Amino acid sequence: MTKSKSMAHQVFPTSVTLQDFLLKEITPGTLTLVPHQRLARQVWHRQRQRALAQDLAAWEPLPLVTLGHWWADLSRSLWLPEPLASPLQRLVFWQRALAAGPALEGLTPDLAWAQALDEAYSLLCRHRLLSCEPDPQDSPLHAWRRRLTAIFQGICREEGCLTEADLTTYLLRALDAGQLPLPQKLLVAGLETPAPVEEAWLQAVARRLPVVHLRLQGHPQAVKEAVVLPDKRQEVDWAAARLLELAQEGLPLHRLALTSPDLAGYLPELRRVMAELMGPPHPDQGGAYNFSQGPTLAETPLWQAALLPLKFVSSGELRADLVSLLLSPYYRLFQERQSRLPLWDRVFRERRVERGWEALRRVAAQGEQAEPGGKEVLEVLNRVRQILRPAPARGGEWAARLTRVWQILGFPCGLEETEMGQWSRVTDLLRDLAGPLAAVSLTATQFREWLTLGARQVLLPGEGVQDAGLQVLGLLEMRGLDFERVLCLGLNSGVFPPPPRPLPLLSPPERQKVLGGTYQSQHRLAREAFDALLAAAPALTLTRPRLVDQEECVATSMYGGPWREEEISPLSRPHPAWLRSPGVRAAFAPAPGPSSEAAAPIDITLPGEVSLTQAQIALGCPCRFLLEILLAIRDLPEIEAGLSPAERGDRLHKVLARFASDFKKILEEHQYWGDEQAEEARKLLQATARLLLEDRLEDLHWQAEWERWLGEEGLLWEWLRLERERFHQGWRWLALEERFQDLAGAGWPFKLKGRIDRIDWHRDEGLILWDYKTGEVPKAPKVFDDLEEFQLPGYLAAIKQGRVDAATGDAPLRAGYIGLKSALQKHLQHEDFPKRAGEWGRVIAAWEERLAALGRRLAAGDYSPQPTPAPQGRKGGACQYCPHLLICGYQIPESPEDEEEGE
Amino acid sequence: MKDQPLDQAARDRALSPQGSFHLEAPAGSGKTSVLLARFLTLLARVETPEAMLALTFTRKAAGELRQRVMDLLWQRQEPGPSTPPWERRLQELADQVSWHFDKKGELQELLAPERLPIMTFHSFCAQLLRYAPQEAGVPLEFRLLEADEARWLQQEAPEEVRRRLAARSWQDPSRQALVRRLVRLNNSWPRLAGELRDLLGRRDCLGEFLELALHSRDQDRYHSLLTERFQLLLRPVLATLAGGLAASELGQSWTAFWQEMQNPALPSRLPGATPEDLTHWQAIAGVLLTKNGELRKSFTPQYGFPGDFKNTPWPGVIRQLPPDLVSGLKQCRHLHPVAARPEEVAALQDLVILLGEALHVYEELCAQRQALDFIALEQAALRLLAVEDPSDLLLRLDRRLTHLLVDEFQDTSEAQMTLLCRLLEGWQEEAGRTLMVVGDPKQSIYGWRQAKVRLFQESREGLPCAGAGTVPLEPLRITANFRSSNTLIHWANQVFGETVMAGATPEGVEFHAATPGPDAASGQPPRLALFWETEADAAREAEARWLAREVARSVAILPEREKIGVLLFARTHLRAYLRAFSDAGLAVQVKEGLKLAEAPEVQHLHNLARALVRPQDDGAWAGALRGPWGRVSLNLLAQAALGPGDLWPEKLRRFREEGLCPLDLRKIIEGLLAGQAQAGRWPLAEIISNFLDEADAWPGLAGLAGPGAVANARAFLDLLAAAESGLPEETLTKAEFNLPEAFQPPDPRALDARVEILTVHGAKGLEFHQVFLPFLDWQPLKNESKTPPFLLEEIPGSRLHGLALARPYLKEKQSSLYLLLRGLKEQRLLEEARRVFYVAVTRARHTLVMSGVIKNAGQGTPNPPPHSPLGWLWQHYQPAAPLPAGPAPWPEPELRVELVSEVPLILTQPPETGELPEPWDFQPEARPYQLEFPSQLAEKTQEAPALPAVGGGDTPRVRGEVTHRLLDTISKGRELPPAAAVAAALRQGGVPPEAAARLAPELLAEVAACRRDPFLAGLLATTLPPLKSEWQLEEDAGPGLIRRGVIDLLAFDGQDWWILDYKTSRPEREEEWDDFIRGEVEKYRPQLMAYRQMAAKAQGLEAPESMKMGLYFTAKQCMIVL
């Protein structure tokens, strides 16, 4: 490319000299191209200060624009015959091209490919490499790209839209024809490596007016320190402390800047650390720090909340999404009902409903939560679901549907100031999308994809201001800016310069020619950025982390000077910067003495009667009894897949009780359990189970359970066989599900009530009380020595006190468990502890005494935690399944051994 | 030469640029230096660095290698007299590299670190795929799944399968398979889900089973596959038996024995190794072994022996049978000759069908995230390299491979081996291309990551590649260990060479002795401390106390800059050791020590997060009140709980107002309520952080464990922040999923500690002055479930995997296939455990101290745990019982053993913390001035933007903009554009094409009418001074205020200055023009006044009032002068 005569170059060793030059040299008629708006703003700021110093009352801001803006201005003055396709419009066209073009194996024609094609197209245009002519060297992918590009351009023409390639052609033509309003002189600042299309433009301009390139080339001596920190975390901790130190030294905050070639990678950590050490970015008094780059719209909670209705409807109607919606602070309809709506979630969980609107609605409509307000909410939600039901519709229609849903639900309510800005971007985006997608048919999921894609492209402004506070900005934005001190983080090789971009849609020769496609060009770009960085301040601090993801990293090749190793550990060694953080300060404060719970007695009225199960809780731990029973503090259950042990046990109990009560009559009638009765029993058992599981048999877990109970080798057949054996031994079912109440004792805190699963009777052996166990059957020592089981002694006491109608008199009395865990012999058994049956009297007496002791304790208001049995080693004791550990504050002794998983 | 190791020739040979090598290098042999030297040697001979590729298995290894190369190339130091010769050599090689590239004038660019072709297998695969995503069939911009995300998806996939199948009809075969599988597992969904999850994570080993899952429902095919695998497994077992028996005296005189026995069940001839022979072997086992599988000692007729058998020589012959043969016979007793009964086949088919479904869902979930896990990554890379001639493909991707180096080759998996082979395709034909693989089979300890040590062994003479044939390699072995003392090297040589690693099994490795380096110190013999096992955990506690005491003693005399490593085989007793260290006041650095979730402060913060996200969680709210920040008494808690309200936030809101509520509790309640109100608006971690700051909660948290508690709390907040999704419920769920896997950060108090406690796996590649190796009684098989739901093991000698299911819950016996595979698995684990032991002892440079707990079998007779490092030492030393009480040396090689009985508990107070420095002050900065835009003066009263009127774009706004442009055009004396151009401008702004086409002539007509309007025409005609259209201005508007704005038009009509603001708006349908104009005038007056002031200042007019100003309504062509 031949250089025009009027193209001159001028090199500046620092940004400040370049800015001085601009402030001095820009005369009327001179236009200056800047690499980014931020430079324009800094120059204007200096211009203002100069004007104020000179007592000027008003002035025209210097004409500083980016090349992109200049082109836009010029094209506006040209009144182009067709509009330029917007980025979203282009993606729609690419999608159409993908649909119309040939298929290619291994490639799903999705939005990601549309984006990649668009990006490749722009890149090729910028490098003047665009060609749709087939090339014999092409791989199938590259040939396909050319084919699709031709189709895309056809669509653009058809739709009457211009592409970037067309735009530059128009401008160049108009330039040649003298139709453009040109300045008298053009200064080009900080555009060291223009893309070929920019270069061609500047060359063409230079043929008409003087063009001066202003380049930056700082000196490596500006680097005052280069520091290696062990990892990224320490690097950020160190940099923040260093900035505070510089501020401490008196440097004005806005003259300090922090940058990085990988700023995005550092932002979350930087935001956290700066807030921790310096408070909010934009306090009332001014600026503490400013992030030039805000999050994208897609990252904001407002956006996530906005999409919730669509998300709920289009991704499986999940409970979690519905609950998120109900709790979202942005929906007025729900916010107004926060005193009860969250309870829905409790019911969903208790009923184990994970997804499906119908099921969720059914459950929410039942029970106590369905007060009138709840019904209204359900109706509205139902309407919302109908509006958003995932039938495909055109993009415009989707946007209208979503808007309608927002209106119905009162979204967004209670916006704060920053959220107002976000909301206006949401509405802009929806409007921007509605146009290009007006004629495109989409499913709800596809529409959500488009929305997400759009929102990812909307960059929100940072949180502070540019003229007060520390400045955090990207490396490219540093070009031409001037500061007193700049910290640049993350200067590792592989990050700076980054590896070549893979650009799979470009052929190897094309990749060689585009910026960023090769090591060489990445190296060159990095060199220029580094030169500009060196010019940005008289003193620079470079840092880099030594380890990233456990990988030892090497310093960037851009800086050849020595690196100093440093470490910072704010919690190990007190650091005056970090002592600003309340957490860090607390870590060094002397440890407070052990806090002892003030043992104020708790004055609470006890219920007159409780169930045996509740009494068992009280005996297991008074604190648990207080929390769970008296204060009704409920744990929020997690929904686990499969059958809940409680429901499984409950249904089995019911089936056995119903069956036994029906079959008992048959047996009483025949007084015989022969083959005929056995057959009858089988049929009855099956019918009973079918009846009681009717509402569950659609569920595949219950189907499996049915098989487990009543399939070949089923648990219940085996149980029936054992019962038949016992029948032949002379045992008879006396009573089933037998209730009792008013069980009382001297000094007991309350009366007891309960229900005995089954009572059997034998002419010689007397009575036996059974408790069905669908889990493990307790071993004898637990029952007789450790006295850990409360249920059976309670049953026995009830009989003894004559509280059980079905079993009075003084026949010999025993109790035991019927194990029903599985059909395995060791699980399915009648365990009546024959060897220790004589000890029941002692067990009951001990049980009664424990109740009396409990009575004394509760009367004194002592509900302190006292788990019995106490946890020991890996055995959790009474605390094993108790969810209140964080409330009671009980210290479980540590087990020395951890669970170790095998391979 | 004295300073040269004995194996110098092999080291030199390994650098030959023409040769391809298989280099075996034991621990401490400076393997990385050899690799480095070869790398530099070759680098000095290639055109561009891309001609080379050095592959490692971990990022850590890649990073270290790259760092060393860069140091050598760029931070050259003149070798001094103390520089070791090997370093000097490396420096010379680096000089050659620099010289080579300098010659081309591309030194800086070509030798930039990012161009050094050193990478992990996985990053190499990822790089290939990024360049050719379509050919590899991967998403365009894929990312690699993080470990926690992969776990999440592998958990989610079975759940989603369950949900999907639940929605299908009863008849659906997959649904039926699920129900059957559940029944077999006693209806335990968690067990089935776990099974599918594990299989997904090992799908790369499933081969044909996966094929079947995806493509076949034919039960016969499942059956034949199982049979084939069973026979593959059984044959070697029987072959060993046949060989063993044939070689024994009994076998050689079998016919005579048979005749003597007269037992029709016994075969008359020695059985072979076919499945049909199994019954014969079982008959032989029945005769020779007792019920327990021991060799028979009694030969009475009761056991089927002839009456006087015991008086014959046969019992003696039988007693001579080798132990291997006996254990083989024992193993075969329970085998069934049939691979699987039909119900087993059906059950396997069910599982495989479900696996197919799960895989399908898993792939779908990955695709939605555009993500690949490591298995998918490797498989895609293999697919890519299979498409055509790989070197062609590589060339297209800008890689021309000439030299390949592979580090840690003992850790190669089957897939990685195939990948290597694909890369090497066609290499034999081309001269000048080299390969070197380096490793130490004795250090292969990554079986769980599919590392196959046999690949290292099989490649000694050449890489056996199926397609590419064998790529020849010259075997080299270096032996010098520069790390350890003479004594330790000899100790390991003897103990491992003669016992622990002697007699290689198919899963084992051959042991080669190391030689000491030329400067090796003589050193101390290793020590072993033993503790009698007691009830509960007293012995372990004693071992821990002893360990802490010994470590403390060693630290006191540790040479400068040296470190002590406490290496653990497993984390089982970490807690006990840490407690002992803490009691002894000893700070230790722990790498991946305790779980984050176990820390009480984290449990409280987790609970707090739950409360803030879920007002419906009563327990979490009550817990939040009782957190370490407040410790509200139970009494107060009860009062709050009994207050009115369905939900706790409501209860607390009311309780706060009551007189009963103490002030500090009020602060906490306020913090909690404020946090709850922010949930959904702010990131959860930020909300909690704010709560901790505002409610002054940090001191309470720190009170739990000082800086350690704060570090844990911060780690938890990081974990929450990483899980942030914008939706609190989702964030919490994700964080809760990740929490159990997260480790506590290193204890801040141990920053400068010189003792590190870490697992043997974590210590690989490291070395310590002194190594402590507790828990020598570790039994690697002890924590393995005896009945995992399935077994998937490689069948030795076949490269194929066997898959077997555990028995259904109602059955007692496992299938033969299962038993055989379990045997293989145990063998593999044990062999790997031996290597773990080797890695552990070879980390020590100077001293090795071991300890463990041992059973007392009575009267001081020790009973070491079988299959444990302690057991192996016993096997080697075979010490006499009982053990002496005091220290005693065991020969040979010397080991100093001590039976420790009493270890007093020493409690040390933590050191006092000194005076804290004052925190630095920080003040935000005031803004130099406010920047005000007059245009916003009119908008100030506006509300939040309304919902968009979708469909028509924002027509009034666009219309206004285009009209302004048109007016600017005529102001500048240019012609109005054609209607099409105006329509284009409208479309550009988002107006739909038809509407734009309709509107364009209207706008043109409007502007043309304005131009005709005598007032405006008059102004536009002025030339002196020239009018200013779209005039940008700034103004000093008073102290600290600067205004900036764009004035639509400024003109001087010869008499007056005029300022115009164009208004393109018009009244709504119902509104009268007059009313509308009145409204607009009021609205825009402040803006225009501001403009006038700015313009007057800019024009140097003393009295701004002298300037005339007005709103020009374009639709009515009317000027309203203000």
Ligand code: SF4
């Ligand atoms: S965790 Fe243990 S001590 Fe605490 S309430 Fe529950 S049972 Fe009682």
